[in-house]
Amino acid sequence: MGLDDRKLAVLRAIVEDYVSTQEPVGSKALVERHQLGVSPATVRNDMAVLEEEGYIRQPHTSAGRVPTDRGYRLFVDRLSRVKPLSPAERRAIERFLVGAVDLDDVVHRTVRLLAQLTRQVAVVQYPSLARSSVRHLELVPISTTRLMLVMIADTGRVEQRLVELPGPVPADTVTDLRRLVNEKLAGARLSDTPPLVQALVEEVPSELRPAMTTLSTVLLETLVERHEERIALAGTANLTRGGLLDFQGSLRPILEALEEEVVLLKLIGETEPSTTRVLIGDENEFDNLRAASVVSTGYGPGATIVGGLGVLGPTRMDYPGNIATVRAVARYVGELLAQN
Amino acid sequence: MGLDDRKLAVLRAIVEDYVSTQEPVGSKALVERHQLGVSPATVRNDMAVLEEEGYIRQPHTSAGRVPTDRGYRLFVDRLSRVKPLSPAERRAIERFLVGAVDLDDVVHRTVRLLAQLTRQVAVVQYPSLARSSVRHLELVPISTTRLMLVMIADTGRVEQRLVELPGPVPADTVTDLRRLVNEKLAGARLSDTPPLVQALVEEVPSELRPAMTTLSTVLLETLVERHEERIALAGTANLTRGGLLDFQGSLRPILEALEEEVVLLKLIGETEPSTTRVLIGDENEFDNLRAASVVSTGYGPGATIVGGLGVLGPTRMDYPGNIATVRAVARYVGELLAQN
DNA sequence: ACTGGCACTCGTTACAGTCGAGTGCCAGGG
DNA sequence: CCCTGGCACTCGACTGTAACGAGTGCCAGT
Numbered sequence: 001m002g003l004d005d006r007k008l009a010v011l012r013a014i015v016e017d018y019v020s021t022q023e024p025v026g027s028k029a030l031v032e033r034h035q036l037g038v039s040p041a042t043v044r045n046d047m048a049v050l051e052e053e054g055y056i057r058q059p060h061t062s063a064g065r066v067p068t069d070r071g072y073r074l075f076v077d078r079l080s081r082v083k084p085l086s087p088a089e090r091r092a093i094e095r096f097l098v099g100a101v102d103l104d105d106v107v108h109r110t111v112r113l114l115a116q117l118t119r120q121v122a123v124v125q126y127p128s129l130a131r132s133s134v135r136h137l138e139l140v141p142i143s144t145t146r147l148m149l150v151m152i153a154d155t156g157r158v159e160q161r162l163v164e165l166p167g168p169v170p171a172d173t174v175t176d177l178r179r180l181v182n183e184k185l186a187g188a189r190l191s192d193t194p195p196l197v198q199a200l201v202e203e204v205p206s207e208l209r210p211a212m213t214t215l216s217t218v219l220l221e222t223l224v225e226r227h228e229e230r231i232a233l234a235g236t237a238n239l240t241r242g243g244l245l246d247f248q249g250s251l252r253p254i255l256e257a258l259e260e261e262v263v264l265l266k267l268i269g270e271t272e273p274s275t276t277r278v279l280i281g282d283e284n285e286f287d288n289l290r291a292a293s294v295v296s297t298g299y300g301p302g303a304t305i306v307g308g309l310g311v312l313g314p315t316r317m318d319y320p321g322n323i324a325t326v327r328a329v330a331r332y333v334g335e336l337l338a339q340n
Numbered sequence: 341m342g343l344d345d346r347k348l349a350v351l352r353a354i355v356e357d358y359v360s361t362q363e364p365v366g367s368k369a370l371v372e373r374h375q376l377g378v379s380p381a382t383v384r385n386d387m388a389v390l391e392e393e394g395y396i397r398q399p400h401t402s403a404g405r406v407p408t409d410r411g412y413r414l415f416v417d418r419l420s421r422v423k424p425l426s427p428a429e430r431r432a433i434e435r436f437l438v439g440a441v442d443l444d445d446v447v448h449r450t451v452r453l454l455a456q457l458t459r460q461v462a463v464v465q466y467p468s469l470a471r472s473s474v475r476h477l478e479l480v481p482i483s484t485t486r487l488m489l490v491m492i493a494d495t496g497r498v499e500q501r502l503v504e505l506p507g508p509v510p511a512d513t514v515t516d517l518r519r520l521v522n523e524k525l526a527g528a529r530l531s532d533t534p535p536l537v538q539a540l541v542e543e544v545p546s547e548l549r550p551a552m553t554t555l556s557t558v559l560l561e562t563l564v565e566r567h568e569e570r571i572a573l574a575g576t577a578n579l580t581r582g583g584l585l586d587f588q589g590s591l592r593p594i595l596e597a598l599e600e601e602v603v604l605l606k607l608i609g610e611t612e613p614s615t616t617r618v619l620i621g622d623e624n625e626f627d628n629l630r631a632a633s634v635v636s637t638g639y640g641p642g643a644t645i646v647g648g649l650g651v652l653g654p655t656r657m658d659y660p661g662n663i664a665t666v667r668a669v670a671r672y673v674g675e676l677l678a679q680n
Numbered sequence: 681a682c683t684g685g686c687a688c689t690c691g692t693t694a695c696a697g698t699c700g701a702g703t704g705c706c707a708g709g710g
Numbered sequence: 711c712c713c714t715g716g717c718a719c720t721c722g723a724c725t726g727t728a729a730c731g732a733g734t735g736c737c738a739g740t
Binding site: 024026027028029040041044045047048058061062063064065 | 700701702703704705
């Protein structure tokens with residue numbers, strides 16, 4: 001693939017122009033708007049090569065060129081520098097996030113902030129329970145045969161579940177149960193709890209056995225199995241920017257995908273290394289999202305990652321800008337979490 | 341206004357045809373599809389009257405007629421009977437709602453169910469804190485100067501807040517605080533708590549005074565002031581049904597409105613009498629939603645109302661069907677809540 | 681009071697023609 | 711060998727015209 005510097009410069013120029021104008025860009029307009037130092041004819045030759053290599057394409061004969069997914073990929077990997085944030089943006093981030101009173105608040109503010117700054121759809125995953133530790137388990141008697149189990153994680157997440165006991169349980173038994181589960185489970189990572197819960201049932205004095213057995217089922221469900229992941233979403237109205245040109249005229253598949261938590265989690269949650277991830281067009285695994293790109297990264301207090309956040313938009317998006325914003329917001333949120 | 345029975349029948353036929361075909365309906369098609377017993381010419385005369393009275397209109401000179409908001413209003417008020425649900429729908433409702441393990445689960449299942457059954461956007465308000473009572477307040481020590489306040493309401497809602505204490509507080513002080521706040525507040529309606537919290541600060545022994553003062557601030561915030569209302573949303577992808585004909589081609593204003601909790605609350609929350617409410621077109625107060633209709637009702641265990649739920653869609657919607665579904669779902673959810 | 685008939689309106693569709701942006705190719709020059 | 715100016719070509723966008731037809735309003739007749 002003989003892509004010399006000028007051809008790369010042409011590709012970069014095409015991407016930048018197309019992203020900002022949303023219209024196929026021709027050779028003449030290109031030399032006018034960028035200092036390429038060559039004539040349109042030369043640019044045309046370069047374009048022909050770029051097209052042959054699959055980086056750009058023509059919507060129809062006699063129109064300008066448009067980047068392909070592959071072209072965006074090359075642009076993101078080799079042709080763009082991360083834009084520094086403007087002071088105004090930094091200020092917006094700080095202003096938005098101070099004053100958050102609890103985790104729910106942090107997540108909601110973050111997702112709105114992201115949507116506003118990037119003008120895309122924003123997605124924020126709540127701190128994953130799988131990556132959290134148990135801070136405290138509380139048992140609140142609701143009636144003699146019902147308990148409310150409240151689990152508080154070190155990340156600030158709070159989950160609750162109703163426990164239907166097999167028979168009436170006196171108050172001091174509840175106290176015993178509370179003490180036992182906390183002794184055993186407090187401080188443990190949620191992913192490590194199943195054997196501990198098992199041990200709990202076996203070690204417990206026989207008079208507590210039935211209640212503890214029931215409790216353990218709910219504990220396992222709450223700690224491990226159940227909808228352990230939560231997601232916040234904002235900015236869906238941004239999908240309608242750019243008229244109906246993006247997403248080839250139908251928002252339907254996009255909106256459908258955004259309603260599936262599983263999909264969103266796969267998009268922003270699988271961020272193993274702490275680096276920013278960019279999925280362009282059909283690089284993601286969902287047919288519904290073939291026309292969309294996702295920029296995501298992990299966040300967490302300090303170096304540990306407890307969840308993911310990101311934005312979703314048309315493949316024709318401002319990658320450098322969005323990458324910068326996503327990273328900056330993730331860092332701020334991490335700092336915020338570290339304070340608690 | 342001389343609207344005799346036949347004219348009303350014509351209006352009903354127009355609404356029904358337009359809702360199902362989504363195309364302006366003409367006099368000839370009307371007499372073919374309905375047994376009106378008169379000729380097209382007669383129907384045309386009736387139509388002219390209906391148009392003069394503002395119940396229908398012509399998109400352009402030589403097209404069929406389309407109901408106006410006023411026409412839908414008359415249809416809903418006087419020309420339609422609530423459709424009984426099909427057995428399949430009843431089964432779907434039951435199947436969907438059994439197995440819900442906690443309030444979050446109930447709300448999520450409900451909103452998805454509503455979206456699926458009506459094929460519209462569904463909105464469910466969490467049980468309003470203003471209409472709930474305190475079941476239990478829990479204080480969990482996080483560190484010597486930090487507490488997690490967990491409030492459990494009788495409706496199943498659980499709210500938590502972090503409390504930053506003015507100074508270190510020993511464990512048994514926390515126990516005292518917990519006992520005091522529960523003695524005073526447990527069982528009280530949330531709307532009645534402010535004076536009780538005030539009294540609490542005044543009556544408390546002086547050594548607990550500083551901690552209790554801080555705690556009371558957070559209590560008031562949690563119980564009364566803060567984002568006390570929550571909303572679940574589903575089915576936004578249904579907005580794209582009917583191509584771009586509904587909502588005159590732009591989903592933007594609708595999506596924007598749906599992102600504002602305040603807007604949604606006004607739409608489905610203000611359901612003072614327990615009857616079903618229908619807002620057609622510009623009957624609602626939001627410019628963004630002039631092209632939309634909302635069917636909503638209250639729900640709650642037994643006769644009390646603790647929250648609202650409903651659906652939002654194009655003015656061209658199946659009112660009788662949606663009204664029936666919304667009512668039925670509200671009733672089932674009420675029963676479910678009553679069991680807890 | 682209803683109906684059949686008729687002229688009229690006007691949006692939709694089809695078709696032809698023009699325009700112009702943009703291309704590919706080629707021959708010539710550094 | 712690479713670049714450039716020139717040129718023929720393509721094809722979508724736009725415009726104007728014409729035919730079509732669904733639907734209407736009106737009127738005279740029963």
